[in-house]
Amino acid sequence: xNAHEFRRRGKEMVDYVADYLEGVEGRQVxxxxxxxxxxxxLPTAAPQxxxxxxxxxxxxxxxxxxxVTHWHSPYxxxxxxxxxxxxxxxxxxxxGAIGCIGFSWAASPACTELETVMMDWLGKMLRLxxxxxxxxxGEGGGVIQGSASEATLVALLAxxxxxxxxxxxxxxxxxxxxxxxxxxxxxxxxxxxxxxTTSCCSFDNLLEVGPICREEDVWLxxxxxxxxxxxICPEFRHLLNGVEYADxxxxxxxxxxxxxxxxxxxxxKKRTDLTGAFKLDPVYLKHSHQDSGLITDYRHWQLPLGxxxxxxxxxxxxxxxxxxxxxxxxxxxxxxxxxxxxxxHQDPRFEICAEVTLGLVCFRLKGSNKLNEALLERINxxxxxxxxxxxxxxxxxxxxxxxxxxxxxxxxxLAWEHIRGLATDLLGAQKEEKAGxxxxxxxxxxxx
Amino acid sequence: xNAHEFRRRGKEMVDYVADYLEGVEGRQVxxxxxxxxxxxxLPTAAPQxxxxxxxxxxxxxxxxxxxVTHWHSPYxxxxxxxxxxxxxxxxxxxxGAIGCIGFSWAASPACTELETVMMDWLGKMLRLxxxxxxxxxGEGGGVIQGSASEATLVALLAxxxxxxxxxxxxxxxxxxxxxxxxxxxxxxxxxxxxxxTTSCCSFDNLLEVGPICREEDVWLxxxxxxxxxxxICPEFRHLLNGVEYADxxxxxxxxxxxxxxxxxxxxxKKRTDLTGAFKLDPVYLKHSHQDSGLITDYRHWQLPLGxxxxxxxxxxxxxxxxxxxxxxxxxxxxxxxxxxxxxxHQDPRFEICAEVTLGLVCFRLKGSNKLNEALLERINxxxxxxxxxxxxxxxxxxxxxxxxxxxxxxxxxLAWEHIRGLATDLLGAQKEEKAGxxxxxxxxxxxx
Numbered sequence: 033x034n035a036h037e038f039r040r041r042g043k044e045m046v047d048y049v050a051d052y053l054e055g056v057e058g059r060q061v062x063x064x065x066x067x068x069x070x071x072x073x074l075p076t077a078a079p080q081x082x083x084x085x086x087x088x089x090x091x092x093x094x095x096x097x098x099x100v101t102h103w104h105s106p107y108x109x110x111x112x113x114x115x116x117x118x119x120x121x122x123x124x125x126x127x128g129a130i131g132c133i134g135f136s137w138a139a140s141p142a143c144t145e146l147e148t149v150m151m152d153w154l155g156k157m158l159r160l161x162x163x164x165x166x167x168x169x170g171e172g173g174g175v176i177q178g179s180a181s182e183a184t185l186v187a188l189l190a191x192x193x194x195x196x197x198x199x200x201x202x203x204x205x206x207x208x209x210x211x212x213x214x215x216x217x218x219x220x221x222x223x224x225x226x227x228x229t230t231s232c233c234s235f236d237n238l239l240e241v242g243p244i245c246r247e248e249d250v251w252l253x254x255x256x257x258x259x260x261x262x263x264i265c266p267e268f269r270h271l272l273n274g275v276e277y278a279d280x281x282x283x284x285x286x287x288x289x290x291x292x293x294x295x296x297x298x299x300x301k302k303r304t305d306l307t308g309a310f311k312l313d314p315v316y317l318k319h320s321h322q323d324s325g326l327i328t329d330y331r332h333w334q335l336p337l338g339x340x341x342x343x344x345x346x347x348x349x350x351x352x353x354x355x356x357x358x359x360x361x362x363x364x365x366x367x368x369x370x371x372x373x374x375x376x377h378q379d380p381r382f383e384i385c386a387e388v389t390l391g392l393v394c395f396r397l398k399g400s401n402k403l404n405e406a407l408l409e410r411i412n413x414x415x416x417x418x419x420x421x422x423x424x425x426x427x428x429x430x431x432x433x434x435x436x437x438x439x440x441x442x443x444x445x446l447a448w449e450h451i452r453g454l455a456t457d458l459l460g461a462q463k464e465e466k467a468g469x470x471x472x473x474x475x476x477x478x479x480x
Numbered sequence: 481x482n483a484h485e486f487r488r489r490g491k492e493m494v495d496y497v498a499d500y501l502e503g504v505e506g507r508q509v510x511x512x513x514x515x516x517x518x519x520x521x522l523p524t525a526a527p528q529x530x531x532x533x534x535x536x537x538x539x540x541x542x543x544x545x546x547x548v549t550h551w552h553s554p555y556x557x558x559x560x561x562x563x564x565x566x567x568x569x570x571x572x573x574x575x576g577a578i579g580c581i582g583f584s585w586a587a588s589p590a591c592t593e594l595e596t597v598m599m600d601w602l603g604k605m606l607r608l609x610x611x612x613x614x615x616x617x618g619e620g621g622g623v624i625q626g627s628a629s630e631a632t633l634v635a636l637l638a639x640x641x642x643x644x645x646x647x648x649x650x651x652x653x654x655x656x657x658x659x660x661x662x663x664x665x666x667x668x669x670x671x672x673x674x675x676x677t678t679s680c681c682s683f684d685n686l687l688e689v690g691p692i693c694r695e696e697d698v699w700l701x702x703x704x705x706x707x708x709x710x711x712i713c714p715e716f717r718h719l720l721n722g723v724e725y726a727d728x729x730x731x732x733x734x735x736x737x738x739x740x741x742x743x744x745x746x747x748x749k750k751r752t753d754l755t756g757a758f759k760l761d762p763v764y765l766k767h768s769h770q771d772s773g774l775i776t777d778y779r780h781w782q783l784p785l786g787x788x789x790x791x792x793x794x795x796x797x798x799x800x801x802x803x804x805x806x807x808x809x810x811x812x813x814x815x816x817x818x819x820x821x822x823x824x825h826q827d828p829r830f831e832i833c834a835e836v837t838l839g840l841v842c843f844r845l846k847g848s849n850k851l852n853e854a855l856l857e858r859i860n861x862x863x864x865x866x867x868x869x870x871x872x873x874x875x876x877x878x879x880x881x882x883x884x885x886x887x888x889x890x891x892x893x894l895a896w897e898h899i900r901g902l903a904t905d906l907l908g909a910q911k912e913e914k915a916g917x918x919x920x921x922x923x924x925x926x927x928x
Contacts, residue, residue, distance in 0.1 A: 033800060035498040038566040042494030045570050049490070049577040050483040063589055067775040070593035071616065078601040082802040085570075088795070092574065096792075099590030103580045111587070111764065114786075116579045118486040122493050122533070126540065128572050128740055129497040131564045132551045139559070141511055142547030145518035153526040168519065178626055179784035209661030230764060286786075292576055293788055316559065316678060316868045316879065327515040335783070336627035338562075338734075340741055344544075347536070352481055354530040420764045431764065 033085070041085050048089065049121070053104060057438070061105040062415045065098055106439040107417040107447065112230065112258045113365075113391070113435040117290035123348035124292060127341045134339050135331035138319035144328050147176055147343035154285070154297055154346065157264045157355055161276045164299040166328075174299045175306075175333040176342045180257040182335060183282035183298040184224055186306065188217065191251030191279070193309035218250065225252060225278070227271055228259025231422040232386035232394045232429070235259070235271055242277025254278040257296070261288035262366070262390050265359050271389070279305070288365070288391070289358060290437070291345045307332035365391040365434040368444050372432055375448045381455060385424055391434040394424060397455060401428035403462070410454045417447045481533070489533045496537065497569070501552060505886070509553040510863045513546055554887040555865040555895065560678065560706045561813075561839070561883040565738035571796035572740060575789045582787050583779035586767035592776050595624055595791035602733070602745055602794065605712045605803055609724045612747040614776075622747040623754075623781040624790045628705040630783060631730035631746040632672055634754065636665065639699030639727070641757035666698065673700060673726070675719055676707025679870040680834035680842045680877070683707070683719055690725025702726040705744070709736035710814070710838050713807050719837070727753070736813070736839070737806060738885070739793045755780035813839040813882040816892050820880055823896045829903060833872055839882040842872060845903060849876035851910070858902045865895045 033041070073095045102108060104116050134143030151174025152165045166173030177183040196211050225236045238254065245252040254275055260283020262268040275281055282298035285291040300306055310332045317331070331337050353361070373388045376395045385394040396404045405428055408421050422429050432447075481489070521543045550556060552564050582591030599622025600613045614621030625631040644659050673684045686702065693700040702723055708731020710716040723729055730746035733739040748754055758780045765779070779785050801809070821836045824843045833842040844852045853876055856869050870877050880895075 033566040035502045035566075038569070039494060039498045041566070041570055042497070042573070043491045045573045046487060046490030046494060049573055050487045052577050054483045065589050067585060067589070068593070068616075070590060071597055074597055076600075077604045078798040078803050080803045082805050083799045085567075085800065088799055096578075096590045096594065099588070099593060100578055101580055101586065101588040103578075103588070111581070114579055114581050116576075118481040118483070118489070119533075121486070121573070121576045122489055124576050125490070125493045125497055125569070125573060128564075128569045129500050130544075130548055130551075131562055131740060132549055133559070133562050133741060137515060138549065140547070140549040140551070141513050141515070142518060142544045145516070145547060146544065149519055149522055152524075156525050168516075179786050181784045185783065207661065209657055212660065213655065213657030230762070292579060293581060293786060294784075314678070314870075315876075316870045335633065336629045338627050338741060350526040351531045351536055352533065355526050355528045357530050422762075422764045428763075 037085075044085075044089070048092075053116075053438075056102050056105045057107070057443075059097070059102050059105065060415050061102050061107045062412060062418045063099050063101060064415070070095065070099060101418065104436050104438070105418075106436045106443040108435050109432050109447065110418045110420045110435070112433055113288050115286050115288065115290050115292050115295075116437055117292065117349055117353075119348040119352040120290060120292040120345045123344040127344050130341055132341055134341060135337050136317055136319060136329040137327040139317075140341070143339075143341045143343070144330055146341075146347060147330065148173060148328055150343040150346040150350070151175065151297060151299065153350060155299060157350075157358075158260070158272065159263075159269055160272075160281070160299060163276075163301050164281065166303075171303060172299060172301045173303050173328070174297060175330055176339075176346075177282065177296040177298050177334060178294045178336075179296050180255055180282055180284055183280075183296050184253060184255060186298070186310075186334060187224075187251070187253035187280040187282075187300075190300075190305045190309045191217075191253070194251065194305055197308075223255075225254045227254060227256035227283075228262075228390065230258070231431075232424055233259060233390055233392040234386065235389070238272075238274025238277060240274075242274045246277055251280075252278045254281045256281070256283040258284065258287050258392075259390055260297070261285060261358075262362050264289075264355065265362050268362075268366075268390070285346065285349075288362065289349070290353060290361065291349050295342050295345060303328075303333070310334070361437075365439075368434045368439060368441065369393050369432075371441060372434075372444050372448060375445070379452060381459070385427065385429045393432040394422065394429045395432060396427065396429050397459075401426075403458070404428045404430060407451075407455055407458055410458055411451060414450070414454065416450050485533075492533075492537070496540075501564075501886075504550050504553045505555070507545070507550050507553065508863050509550050509555045510860060510866045511547050511549060512863070518543065518547060549866065552884050552886070553866075554884045554891040556883050557880045557895065558866045558868045558883070560881055561736050563734045563736065563738050563740050563743075564885055565740065565797055565801075567796040567800040568738060568740040568793045571792040575792050578789055580789055582789060583785050584765055584767060584777040585775040587765075588789070591787075591789045591791070592778055594789075594795060595778065596621060596776055598791040598794040598798070599623065599745060599747065601798060603747060605798075605806075606708070606720065607711075607717055608720075608729070608747060611724075611749050612729065614751075619751060620747060620749045621751050621776070622745060623778055624787075624794075625730065625744040625746050625782060626742045626784075627744050628703055628730055628732055631728075631744050632701060632703060634746070634758075634782060635672075635699070635701035635728040635730075635748075638748075638753045638757045639665075639701070642699065642753055645756075671703075673702045675702060675704035675731075676710075676838065678706070679879075680872055681707060681838055681840040682834065683837070686720075686722025686725060688722075690722045694725055699728070700726045702729045704729070704731040706732065706735050706840075707838055708745070709733060709806075710810050712737075712803065713810055716810075716814075716838070733794065733797075736810065738797050738801065738809065743790050743793060751776075751781070758782065809885075813887075816882045816887060816889065817841050817880070819889060820882075820892050820896060823893070827900060829907070833875065833877045841880040842870065842877045843880060844875065844877050845907075849874075851906070852876045852878060855899075855903055855906055858906055859899060862898070862902065864898050 132140035134140045137144045148166045155165050164172045263272045280300045284296045286293040286295040369391045372393050376382045580588035582588045585592045596614045603613050612620045711720045728748045732744045734741040734743040817839045820841050824830045
């Protein structure tokens, strides 16, 4: 395919993408396929001769789409949101074209420098303490990681390296293994200090944990993967209070800040804590500026060597939405979750299981776990909406997460009516079962 | 930005991308900017109000492009290639639109299943032993990692978990730390068993290493990050002989197989070795099919939880090029490197420093390291082409890597004439310096 054909096919793909996202509400949110559905639909090996774009795009509808869980459907309320916005998609196209691998400053200066500045912009949007920012001569700074798991692992390895070196300096006789055996990583109920857990979006109190870590000289890493985006709104910023005690902090703009995956934002107070743990300097990566102190080689901040030009997505999104547009987006989602919460409260058969702070509502039918498992089974086999559960203190709970960029009040209300209807059927069927009548509910659930 | 505006702007971006790639030859391959160039060009914080797409795209040319190292210029011969093709870019657009996070089968069945089948297709293209393929009931299989570093780390952790469990089963009294202290990871001169090293593209002999690992029950991970793509050509496949002894193998289609970054292909003989080390099963990720044995939850195969629909890129590229098209692409690059090698041989002032097997030529001026450092400095300050060096047995060596998808014989010849010219200037300046005449060469090199 040459540039000429790409111009044509690229524009067709732009329309396909727009059609898909405009029409995603009309697609069944969760697919009907069974495991192993795809293999028989494809040849057993790659073709020897080239095929046409038309062949492939036809197969997208025929083979791929029937097996897609539509995360951007306004009826998708599962897991947590994953970001999707047009500005981010435009930036990703540009990122693909430039196609640089920004492991060092020299490998593409713009890639490194835009990332540093965008991480400062984002840090300021969150009102992170200035010590986390790179600025012109700061000791801290931000880096884009691929995921919160990577950010946590990087923080853990940096902390381990720091404490090991410190102990070895104090007692040169200690082996690394002896030290490792004694090292303890403290974690909360849902792992590292967490703002907005996956199960129920609960918050650790950093103002309690932080001073203890500081006193005991313990590395404090704070993970706000989902919730972090909300801190750009002044009314939610208090949830981040105490971050000044942290050594490292991260959250995922690729969840709730309209920057398509992957973009996990991580800041450290002392960038040398990271670079000391990961430094890699073979001669083919050396460049004339690297010891100037002015520049950043991001390969020392992360596990992989390679990295894409992901800050373009942040730049496009921040500018085309503006801070106010992003705040409005967060507020709309929070408002919708409270709307759902209010609906649940109105039905005495249901209960809310955790405080609704941001965009997640944890709820259940009053009654047994089995009853709620049956309800979820009915919901997910009907496939009109999609939810996932969690366990909270041994209770089986349904999670209703506001996810899609296009979800509106009408979708939330329809979803609730649908859930209520299924609950009525379920409770009715159970009553009949207890009364000895035949139960038809089991057949529905067996179709999952 | 709504779908309507995206249709318009997306098509403009398609043209921008095509213009960029068609015109990249005319841009200076390495930028003129100094560290810190970008920050003063941007506001100190994100805008409060939205800006327009026109504003941003203007800034791309004004602010970003002057700081880009153009990896896809046909005058870029540095590092190793990073893949760029139109079919992969089209697939990435689709990937962004679907925007699913495929950590489990249920999170988007097509995302998981296409990956498994594409890894089988690719494994067959390489004629990997069948034991590495998933097939319909295999114990092995492939996974897309973000980078070769991640693949190596995953292999290392899997190996460590396996041997630790094995030793603890044999001697229940051993603590994990005691075992860890004794564990040894053997590595070659350039780390893990490597096919195609970064410095000079040398190859470990797996037929020697493999049987020893098998006898000693040592996990053998083979990394062919760059070279692996060449193994789709029968004439290069012998370099992979002995892979049958490996427990895990990986290479990067995002380097040399036209699948844009990131796409690092990794296979294991026993998928339970990976899933045993990484298994993560909170209730919100459970789904009704997961224990059926038929399905794959890729989150157990990798460090991050999230993952994009990267197999679409492989599918588009394999189909639109066909195996023959991909083979032709590899062969063209190898032929160009041999063409450059022949040119170097013709000039008695130069020497070839390592066998040219694939697309990399290591060469130098006969003489001191200082002389070759000066030559590289002249090359990279002239900025007509871009190279990076390496050290081979204490010699400072210049690496000439065939990188761009659009590089032709004419570019290679121009590059060589340019290098020869600079060498003549340099040697002339040195002669004059020795003869006591003023040296003007130092001024050129100081402009880097």
